[in-house]
Amino acid sequence: MATVAHTQTSAGQPGRSGAGRWKPFQIVFWLACLIAAIVFPLVFSSPAITTIAFFTLVFAAAGTAWNIFCGYSGYIALGHAVFFGSGCYTIAILCAHWHIAGGWLPFAVVPLAGVAAAIVAVPFGVVALRTRRHTFVVITIAIFFIFQLLAYNLRGITAGSSGLELPIPPWSGYVFNLPFYYVILVILILAVVTSWFVRHSKYGLELLAIRDDEDRARGLGVRTGLVKLSAFMLSAFFVGMCGAVWAYFVESIYPNTAFDAQFDVLIALMAFLGGLGTIAGPLLGALILQPVTQYLTISIGQSGLNLVVEGVIFLAVILLLPQGIVPAVRELIFRRFARRDAMPVAPAPPAPAAVAPATEPNPPDSVAAERS
Amino acid sequence: MSLLQATDISKAFGGIQALNACSIAVEQGSITGLIGPNGSGKTTLFNVITGYERPDTGTVQFKGADISKYGPDRIFGLGIGRTFQLTRIFPRLTVTENMHVAIKRKGLASLLGRWSASSEHDRALQLLQFVGLTHLKDAPAGSLSYGQRKLLELAFILVAEPQMVLLDEPAGGINPTLIGQLVERIRELNRQGMTFLIVEHNMEFVMGLCNRVMVMHRGAKLAEGTPEDVRANPAVLEAYLGD
Numbered sequence: 071m072a073t074v075a076h077t078q079t080s081a082g083q084p085g086r087s088g089a090g091r092w093k094p095f096q097i098v099f100w101l102a103c104l105i106a107a108i109v110f111p112l113v114f115s116s117p118a119i120t121t122i123a124f125f126t127l128v129f130a131a132a133g134t135a136w137n138i139f140c141g142y143s144g145y146i147a148l149g150h151a152v153f154f155g156s157g158c159y160t161i162a163i164l165c166a167h168w169h170i171a172g173g174w175l176p177f178a179v180v181p182l183a184g185v186a187a188a189i190v191a192v193p194f195g196v197v198a199l200r201t202r203r204h205t206f207v208v209i210t211i212a213i214f215f216i217f218q219l220l221a222y223n224l225r226g227i228t229a230g231s232s233g234l235e236l237p238i239p240p241w242s243g244y245v246f247n248l249p250f251y252y253v254i255l256v257i258l259i260l261a262v263v264t265s266w267f268v269r270h271s272k273y274g275l276e277l278l279a280i281r282d283d284e285d286r287a288r289g290l291g292v293r294t295g296l297v298k299l300s301a302f303m304l305s306a307f308f309v310g311m312c313g314a315v316w317a318y319f320v321e322s323i324y325p326n327t328a329f330d331a332q333f334d335v336l337i338a339l340m341a342f343l344g345g346l347g348t349i350a351g352p353l354l355g356a357l358i359l360q361p362v363t364q365y366l367t368i369s370i371g372q373s374g375l376n377l378v379v380e381g382v383i384f385l386a387v388i389l390l391l392p393q394g395i396v397p398a399v400r401e402l403i404f405r406r407f408a409r410r411d412a413m414p415v416a417p418a419p420p421a422p423a424a425v426a427p428a429t430e431p432n433p434p435d436s437v438a439a440e441r442s
Numbered sequence: 443m444s445l446l447q448a449t450d451i452s453k454a455f456g457g458i459q460a461l462n463a464c465s466i467a468v469e470q471g472s473i474t475g476l477i478g479p480n481g482s483g484k485t486t487l488f489n490v491i492t493g494y495e496r497p498d499t500g501t502v503q504f505k506g507a508d509i510s511k512y513g514p515d516r517i518f519g520l521g522i523g524r525t526f527q528l529t530r531i532f533p534r535l536t537v538t539e540n541m542h543v544a545i546k547r548k549g550l551a552s553l554l555g556r557w558s559a560s561s562e563h564d565r566a567l568q569l570l571q572f573v574g575l576t577h578l579k580d581a582p583a584g585s586l587s588y589g590q591r592k593l594l595e596l597a598f599i600l601v602a603e604p605q606m607v608l609l610d611e612p613a614g615g616i617n618p619t620l621i622g623q624l625v626e627r628i629r630e631l632n633r634q635g636m637t638f639l640i641v642e643h644n645m646e647f648v649m650g651l652c653n654r655v656m657v658m659h660r661g662a663k664l665a666e667g668t669p670e671d672v673r674a675n676p677a678v679l680e681a682y683l684g685d
Contacts, residue, residue: 267554270556270557270558271553271554271555271556271557272542272545272552272553272554272555272556272557272560273553273554275535275539275542275543275557276543278532278534278535278539279532279535279543281534282532282533282534282535283530283531283532285494285514285530286526286530286531286532287532287543288513288514288515289492289493289494289514289515289518289524290515290518290523290543290544290598290599290602291515291518291519291544291546291602292515292543293515294515
């Protein structure tokens with residue numbers, strides 16, 4: 071039995087032995103991504119391209135934030151547009167209230183929009199997080215629609231379907247996109263760094279434990295309610311900031327654009343495509359999907375066919391890449407390396423240990439020895 | 443004063459009375475066996491003690507304090523650890539990560555720090571050594587065999603240094619060599635002062651290990667005593683063979 075477990079391990083799981091050797095590559099990779107993201111709008115300065123790049127980063131940041139809660143805890147929320155919309159309306163209302171003129175100043179309101187979204191996440195979470203799995207998904211969708219309806223009907227605050235205007239920045243058309251691009255890039259970097267810290271902290275481990283077996287985690291002293299709610303709020307905070315920057319960019323918001331059902335599905339789809347619960351997954355998903363959806367919306371959006379195509383992509387991802395790209399590629403690479411590593415020990419006698427007692431303290435498993 | 447005292451616990455699921463005014467007491471430093479036919483309420487009693495189920499009536503006291511209304515996280519924090527009949531580990535975490543879930547962290551800084559850099563990491567590795575799983579420390583727990591999972595579940599409970607451990611069928615589905623090792627481990631921990639309450643169907647295991655045995659039948663305690671007393675008790679035989 072022990073040997074069976076072993077072979078599974080060496081094949082199935084990347085094994086952390088490889089992790090050390092990959093570290094320098096990882097750092098170089100992330101640095102290269104960062105530099106590419108910084109110089110991108112300077113190289114491709116056409117407003118048409120930087121606009122798509124901006125939207126891509128909005129979704130990359132929101133997807134990363136979504137993943138901090140949903141990816142790690144396994145609670146698939148389809149209601150994060152609530153936080154996005156709360157961020158949109160917060161910045162619009164505050165700018166109007168404080169008579170903030172267009173320019174850099176509205177960006178200072180962005181963190182407040184994040185805080186507002188995190189506050190909204192409290193009642194949302196307290197209600198929704200009592201349920202699990204499919205029920206949770208349904209409840210988040212339901213709550214999303216409640217918020218959209220509120221945005222339509224609380225006319226005193228949101229002006230209903232006539233929407234709200236944001237201040238117009240004085241920048242010329244040619245460099246107009248750049249401030250937005252770099253602000254959302256900063257938010258994205260903060261979200262990725264936060265995601266990394268969560269993933270490697272005890273707190274993140276508790277989220278992952280909740281994903282695997284919530285009741286068992288509770289029985290090991292994990293305060294599941296608190297852990298889930300705080301992660302939900304953290305996630306909402308970043309999504310709210312994304313909404314605020316997006317709202318300032320598009321200059322006018324309406325209940326159906328701020329609280330957009332498509333947003334709910336898209337960020338989940340991006341995380342699924344890239345790899346749920348991985349740090350790079352939502353980034354990769356956004357990088358692939360957002361330009362595609364932009365293109366689809368522009369080319370066939372009028373007939374609504376873009377939604378059909380997006381639905382097809384969603385199904386294809388679920389069917390063909392249930393794990394997402396990042397875990398699939400990682401497994402492929404590690405499997406190849408594991409095979410190469412295993413070569414020298416391959417001629418070892420074909421393990422008679424299949425009948426060995428399950429808990430041989432240290433089986434003479436050369437693969438295991440090599441790995442450790 | 444007993445370490446753990448459950449008094450008049452009743453618990454019904456729909457029309458089924460799983461526990462019927464059940465009272466037990468577990469002494470500090472003992473290895474107490476809890477036996478009984480299937481459906482006699484042993485696991486339900488475990489669930490009530492560890493906070494997974496609220497009793498309909500009755501109280502559970504641990505070190506003299508009423509814990510009947512506490513949740514599982516709080517009860518674990520007070521020093522009662524348990525394993526499940528159908529072993530429950532975290533399959534997608536590695537064996538080492540599984541160990542770290544149960545490590546208690548005080549304060550926000552330690553909660554947000556890297557788990558692998560914590561001072562408890564060495565203790566987690568020692569316990570893996572103790573149950574003989576060191577060579578699998580980086581494997582995903584889901585790849586472990588059934589017996590290894592049981593050992594892992596025991597190990598990650600021990601990492602929090604509980605005063606009392608409730609084991610639900612620790613020997614079920616495990617090969618005899620491993621059972622021998624398990625008995626040794628339990629005895630060693632007991633010598634260090636840990637109290638055990640063990641549900642088990644393997645009579646050899648119970649009679650050989652426990653210094654006190656309780657028999658449950660139809661949701662209540664039927665008999666109690668030393669293994670010899672219980673074995674000689676005609677009511678016990680009837681409970682197992684009767685109906």
